Amino acid sequence: MRVALFLTCVNDTLYPDTGRAVVKLLERLGVDVDFPAGQTCCGQAHYNTGYRHRAEPLARHFAEVFAGYDAVVTPSGSCGAMVRELYPRMGARARAEGRGTSLTSALAPVVPKTYELTEFLVDVLGVTDVDAYYPHRVTYHPTCHGLRSLGLGERPTRLLAQVKGLDLVELPGADECCGFGGTFSVKNPDVSAAMGLDKVRAAESTGAGVLCAADNSCLMHIGGTLARLDSAMRPVHLAEILASTEEEQLV
Template identity: 55%
Template sequence: MRIALFVTCLNDAFFPRVGIATVTLLERLGHTVTFPAGQSCCGQLHANTGHRAPARDLERHTEAAFAGHDVVVSPSGSCVAHLRAHTRLPVHELSELLVDVLRVTDVGARFPYRVTYHPTCHGLRMLRLGDRPLRLLAAVRDLELLPLPEPEQCCGFGGTFALKNAAVSGAMLADKCAHAVATGADYLAAADSSCLAHIGGGLARRPDAPRPVHYAEILAATGPGATG
């Protein structure tokens, strides 16, 4: 299948390894990945911070960048939710593409670590990803999945909420980090690099904390090491 990748602006600039993992995984499964170079940001940041006009510009821009593509995938639950609400693009979150469209749960990955999974809010409540990411992770060889306490609680990121309401965001983060540390996992996986940047930034300040990883990186891995 020919699949167009919407890598997201955040991954493009800060976490290219998540995009690389998505490409590696899909190519390993025998698909052709394209990267429409006109893409940048879906407009979610602008819209949710209250700036509708620039958000609309970016939504139209993204729509134009992906015009003519039948299948679009993105490793970001929140960007997919935004595009789905504001454009007509046929966009799938990575686990939706794998489980629903490509009908695969065992992607041939190996990741010999203990992993806990945080279901991010957009994936959980807007996209209703359900157990798709967990089923994908459960099929990874040598991976031990450890349940995260109070998984459905928001991590406190919320885009500019993290800056505008820094104290509340920090309090929510502290609780999420405490739950993550309590699992004893090596890695905390999630479906959104933005939440992971926030949680990972908090975990980095705690001893014996799991390291943040996008679940695409785990699915791309075929041996020890975080990225495939």
């Protein structure tokens, strides 16, 4: 199986550690993973801010770059949802606007073979115990697009529950949005910050030292709030926890 890592533009630019963790994890599980250098951005920010037409060439580019692979794995719930939920919708809108089926047929092949990381692990590889070791108290925030658009359900927490040494504690109000929302975070900064602060307070109330999520965009907002408050709690991407082993521990 030819597996491609779609790291996302945010992770590539700002969170390379998450990318290295995914590679390390997948290779440990025997997956031969490739990083196609032509990859850029799925177009989510364009689409969600109202620039659907600008997102179309990015979607076509995505489909070309990942055409030759059997599976595309991404460590981002929202970018995964962009491909799986919104690419078909973009094609349908183009059709409704009288622009034919060319966008739909260009995007159709990549849609069903794109997986968010925990889906790929649990559904495709069929594993929940990935031999990880992470001796910390962790609370998990299910990000909105992973939770509601992709329906990741208990996949992330099932994976976390199998990590040796990890003490998983429940996050109160876990399914409430952290307030990031892409451009929402700067278009409505006061509400966004208030939501972020409430999320951080809820996480701190658990006594966990680590706030885990499977989307670094949300963690950028939550982590930025934690840092501004000088909180001792650290934001960590799920992939980095799953990549951590007794031999090679993530600090």
